[in-house]
Amino acid sequence: MARGRAHDEELRAQVMAALLAGEAVNVIARRYNLDKSIVSRIKSSISSEKLQQVATANEIAIDELIAKTLQAHLMLQLRIAEVASEPEYLRGQTATDLAKLLEVSQNHTIRLLEAASDAQEEEEEE
Secondary structure (H helix, E strand, C coil), X not given: CCCCCCCCHHHHHHHHHHHHCCCXXXXXXXXXXXXXXXXXXXXXXXXXXXXXXXXXXXXXXXXXXXXXXXXXXXXXXXXXHHHHCCHHHHHCCCHHHXXXXXXXXXXXXXXXXXXXXXXXXXXXXX
């Protein structure tokens, strides 16, 4: 883009959308081949309240993503535990493989219990 030339409204809207999505100035500048100062000026035209709303929304989205991922992981662990507890499966495994499976399972259980305990303590502090 030529220096000093007004940027078209479509590009400005794309930059604003990226800023409101929480993207970093340098990432946006690189993507649209703009100087960082141009992106920063566009960012300064957005109210701080609006930027804070976006930041808060992104935090909520991350929290939701973590919760969904944890839920999927727990469901997977449950299915693995169900299969691993079937007598046919157990009989087909070596003692070494069963010991490894037990160790991994116990580690996951301990980590989950620790995480649940930490989360409960945080809730009680609030």
